[in-house]
Amino acid sequence: MRERIEDALKHHTADYVEIRIEETKSTSITYRGQDLEEVGTTTQLGGCVRAVVNGGWGFVSFNQLSDLKEKVTQAVSQARLVGNEKTELVDVPPVDDVVRVAMVRDPREIALADKKRLMDSYVEEIWRTPKIQTSTVRYGDGYRKQYYGNSTGTYIEQERGRLTAHFGVVARDNGNVQQARTGFASSDDYSVVENRHAEVREAAAKAVGMLDATPPKGGEFMVILDSTLAGVFAHEAFGHLSEADHVYENEKLKEIMVLGRTFGSKQLNIADSGQVRGLTGSFSYDDEGVPTGKQYLIREGELVGRLHSRETAGKMNEAPTGNARAESYRVPPLVRMRNTAIEPGDTPFDEMLAEVKDGVYCKNWYGGQTSMEMFTFSCMEAYAIRDGKLAEPLRGVNLSGNVFTTLENIIAVGNDFAWDPAGGTCGKNGQSAPVGDGSPHVLISKCLVGGQ
Amino acid sequence: MLDALLEKAKKEAEVAEAFFYESTELPISFEANRMKSINARESSGMALRIIKDGRIGLGYSSKLGNPGDLDALVASAVESAQFGAQAQFSLPGAFTANGVATFDPAVEALSLENLVSLGTEALDLLRNHDDQFLCDVGAAKRVTRVRLLNSLGGGTDYVKSVVSLSGSVNLTRGEDLLDVWHYAVSCRADIDPKTVAQRVIQRVEDARHNADVSTKHMPVLFTPQGLGNTLMQPLRQAFSGKTVLQGASPLSDKLGEQVFDEKLSIYDDGTIDFAVGSSPTDDEGMPLRRTPLVEDGYVRTFIYDLQTAGLAGAEPTGNGERSPSSLPAPGYHNVVVAPGSGGSLQDLIGSVAEGVLVEFTMGAGMGNLFAGDFSGNVHLGYKIENGKLAGRVKDTMVAGNVYEALKDIAAIGSEPEWVGGGFSAPPILVADLSVSTREG
Numbered sequence: 001m002r003e004r005i006e007d008a009l010k011h012h013t014a015d016y017v018e019i020r021i022e023e024t025k026s027t028s029i030t031y032r033g034q035d036l037e038e039v040g041t042t043t044q045l046g047g048c049v050r051a052v053v054n055g056g057w058g059f060v061s062f063n064q065l066s067d068l069k070e071k072v073t074q075a076v077s078q079a080r081l082v083g084n085e086k087t088e089l090v091d092v093p094p095v096d097d098v099v100r101v102a103m104v105r106d107p108r109e110i111a112l113a114d115k116k117r118l119m120d121s122y123v124e125e126i127w128r129t130p131k132i133q134t135s136t137v138r139y140g141d142g143y144r145k146q147y148y149g150n151s152t153g154t155y156i157e158q159e160r161g162r163l164t165a166h167f168g169v170v171a172r173d174n175g176n177v178q179q180a181r182t183g184f185a186s187s188d189d190y191s192v193v194e195n196r197h198a199e200v201r202e203a204a205a206k207a208v209g210m211l212d213a214t215p216p217k218g219g220e221f222m223v224i225l226d227s228t229l230a231g232v233f234a235h236e237a238f239g240h241l242s243e244a245d246h247v248y249e250n251e252k253l254k255e256i257m258v259l260g261r262t263f264g265s266k267q268l269n270i271a272d273s274g275q276v277r278g279l280t281g282s283f284s285y286d287d288e289g290v291p292t293g294k295q296y297l298i299r300e301g302e303l304v305g306r307l308h309s310r311e312t313a314g315k316m317n318e319a320p321t322g323n324a325r326a327e328s329y330r331v332p333p334l335v336r337m338r339n340t341a342i343e344p345g346d347t348p349f350d351e352m353l354a355e356v357k358d359g360v361y362c363k364n365w366y367g368g369q370t371s372m373e374m375f376t377f378s379c380m381e382a383y384a385i386r387d388g389k390l391a392e393p394l395r396g397v398n399l400s401g402n403v404f405t406t407l408e409n410i411i412a413v414g415n416d417f418a419w420d421p422a423g424g425t426c427g428k429n430g431q432s433a434p435v436g437d438g439s440p441h442v443l444i445s446k447c448l449v450g451g452q
Numbered sequence: 453m454l455d456a457l458l459e460k461a462k463k464e465a466e467v468a469e470a471f472f473y474e475s476t477e478l479p480i481s482f483e484a485n486r487m488k489s490i491n492a493r494e495s496s497g498m499a500l501r502i503i504k505d506g507r508i509g510l511g512y513s514s515k516l517g518n519p520g521d522l523d524a525l526v527a528s529a530v531e532s533a534q535f536g537a538q539a540q541f542s543l544p545g546a547f548t549a550n551g552v553a554t555f556d557p558a559v560e561a562l563s564l565e566n567l568v569s570l571g572t573e574a575l576d577l578l579r580n581h582d583d584q585f586l587c588d589v590g591a592a593k594r595v596t597r598v599r600l601l602n603s604l605g606g607g608t609d610y611v612k613s614v615v616s617l618s619g620s621v622n623l624t625r626g627e628d629l630l631d632v633w634h635y636a637v638s639c640r641a642d643i644d645p646k647t648v649a650q651r652v653i654q655r656v657e658d659a660r661h662n663a664d665v666s667t668k669h670m671p672v673l674f675t676p677q678g679l680g681n682t683l684m685q686p687l688r689q690a691f692s693g694k695t696v697l698q699g700a701s702p703l704s705d706k707l708g709e710q711v712f713d714e715k716l717s718i719y720d721d722g723t724i725d726f727a728v729g730s731s732p733t734d735d736e737g738m739p740l741r742r743t744p745l746v747e748d749g750y751v752r753t754f755i756y757d758l759q760t761a762g763l764a765g766a767e768p769t770g771n772g773e774r775s776p777s778s779l780p781a782p783g784y785h786n787v788v789v790a791p792g793s794g795g796s797l798q799d800l801i802g803s804v805a806e807g808v809l810v811e812f813t814m815g816a817g818m819g820n821l822f823a824g825d826f827s828g829n830v831h832l833g834y835k836i837e838n839g840k841l842a843g844r845v846k847d848t849m850v851a852g853n854v855y856e857a858l859k860d861i862a863a864i865g866s867e868p869e870w871v872g873g874g875f876s877a878p879p880i881l882v883a884d885l886s887v888s889t890r891e892g
Contacts, residue, residue, distance in 0.1 A: 023515070028778075029535075032694065032697075032698060033697075033698050035537060035763075036535065036536070036537050037537055037779070038508075038510065038536075038537070038778065038779045039509075039510070039532040039535045039536055040510040040511065040512065040532055040777065040778065040779070041511055041512075041528040041531070041532060042511075042512045042513070042777045043512070043513040043514070043515050043524070043525075043528070044497075044513070044514045044515065045514060045515035045517075046495070046514060056487065056488065056489065056490075057488060057489035057490070058489065058490050058491075059489060059490070059491040059492070059493075060491070060492045060493075061491075061492075061493045061494065061495070062493075062494045062495075063494065063495055063496050063497075063514050063515075063516070064494075064517065065517075066517075074492065078489075078490035078491075078492065078564075079489075079490070081490060081564070081568075082487050082488065082489060082490055112531065112532075112535065113534075113535070116535050133698065133699050133700050134698035134699060134700045170698070170700045170822055172699065172700065175702055176823065177700060177702055177822040177823045178822075178823065179822055215825070218667060218849065218851060218886055218887075218888030219667055219888055220890060249483065249484035249586070250484070250586055250622060250624065252586075252624035252625075253624055253629075256624070256627055330493060330495060331493075332489070332491065367815065368815070369814040369815045369829075370814070371629075371631055371814055371831050372629050372631065373627065373628075373629045374814065374829055374831065374846070374847070375814075375829075376814045376815035376828070376829035376849075377815065378815060378827070395823075395825070396823070396825040396827060396851075397827075398815060398827035398828070398829075398849065398851070400814075400815070400829040400847075400849050401847065401890070402846075402847060402890075404627060446890075448847060448849060448888060448889070448890055449888070450827035450828070450829075450849035450850075450851040450886075450888055
């Protein structure tokens, strides 16, 4: 493959060209309720060529790998039609590397029948709980081998693994329907999905418990976020704003997101890393062949960096960060996060709780969304807090707010920390990518709670 | 290749079905006020579904170049059939499909230059309106061929053409960020850049000034787009045969009962010529039809693919949709909310003394959809004051329960429009919803 890629890259007339070829194999097992719904295996092979000429991009993707040279010519001529300015890509030293996946416990060595038996046992566990209406259990593992070469002389072969088990439980009491979920993900270790019966049972119990919850009253409240939800907040509320593709051609947003600006208190630190072992948002090189590392976004409350592709780093005159990621060979990479986290502070959870007279403790999440300065996310589990004590459970709690004011309103950062064990999937411009989110508990002095 | 795969699979299984798709796409994107990239995407793949010893097996591959690839695909379907679910359906045989139009040669004929000028015209219209606009535009065409063949002689073979144009504007004033967009899509080459640009410009102009609302219950008017992204998601889930089969739909036991306001009727209709969700058959070779979901407030039908219908003991509705690497599951074609007698959007705005007009909410679909609870951040919405738009509302959430909200509809507009292709609706005025906002 190396020869074919390097040969196709010869004698091009563009400012920069890259070729990605990917082969993936994945397995999935899905249950609806107590019944197995689907067992399937998928094999994919395809590639793409991306070229830039005078600042304009051409991209060609295909399943037939027969004539790479011709695809290069096509991508370059498309780029030439677009470009009429200067190509500015950041300099990245050429890399020649082979990254093999080092599995702790390799899912490819576990028989499909054994994976199914394990999932069967979780389905049974869920259905031991009374008032369960239905459940969804999804196991999936995938293995991807990527061949990457570009015109700067970089050639990388990179393998990546990913496995996930997600459990959704729906409880029902007459017209009242409530749900809860849990999940586990890893890039390299099948054992993270083993021996999880206690956690699965707990998720089932939570769904049933939410049947007795009441909707919150709407308005602004003091809220405590648990590590999973605070991790989503870091991702949704600040991570997306740190993606340089939103900023690099928007002069006004550049003024808002100027490095050195203070966004929060001294105890606030947010970083994005591609190097946390075992997380599904980790990898050695991004989809532009740039090595990944850890990039601080906020340090002691101050904006110190952002996330880049070759182009955004080049145009903004900042260092490359390895954040260009593509969902597959079908699409060009976008600037996006890997594993994003608020780093631990020094406040114990009990002290946070004692601060709250009338507020909400929000745990775990269904989803999150952002429109740059506004964010919203929904809590899976929530409790009223009154006079420093946890009170009744609440359902349907959605939090929302302005990113800038909410960051300022983080008045305490916990001394605990956890990555979301379920792993996350981030959607951007129609592409999805596995990401990690993590945080300690955080206390926010004012946050908008949607209520009825 | 489809026949060859079927022949191989028939040797291994009682029933076999081969599904092949092939698509070419040409998306052009304009970013930050100028053309940025031209993309050309070709993709193809083949899925094999079999029934072996009564169990369903599935394999999917886009690696089809080598002689052994078809055998590997058969082997993976056979392997998965060992563990697969018991088949509760039989595949359709040959029949004459409806004549719904999904292909316009004029779309296929659109050249790169045509698409560039389509995008350029939309961009120029936006930029000429206000030089402070930071604009992104996307123009694209796609031609997809779907072929399906099963061992009972059933199948389908059709081509769909789709052209789309999106325009978006970012306007940043201090820390006040405004993002507004419009997306038009059609199977016909009938997209007008002027309409797209005008819709974006109108929405920006209405949002030039911010307005304060108070935290209380008030009438909320949803535009077709606002309705689609705020209230439709829980309904789509509730009417899916899969949710019903699991007993997780709040409507499972409400078939034939009045649940919604009598003004409300909703259909799933795959037979509308040139609508993006239309096709002669679904992805299992079943003919498409117009299925009433809600009629005059009564719950009429849930949507099913073959296996889900078999498990539920219900009639299949021609709603088998596949990804194509997954088994078919219930999927909608074109969801159509029937127009009412409430007049134009302007008439509806005119009827509200104090309320909110919702164009787009974020996060409404993230909550507990099963229960019908929704709670969305108003990303783009306006205050209505004495029958007029009074500015953009920010830091505001609308929340409620979709079943309660649609039981008490004040009015349904008379002028429906398509939103993003597969959804058509008029504006709907909900009498009373909770609106929460940041104080001071």
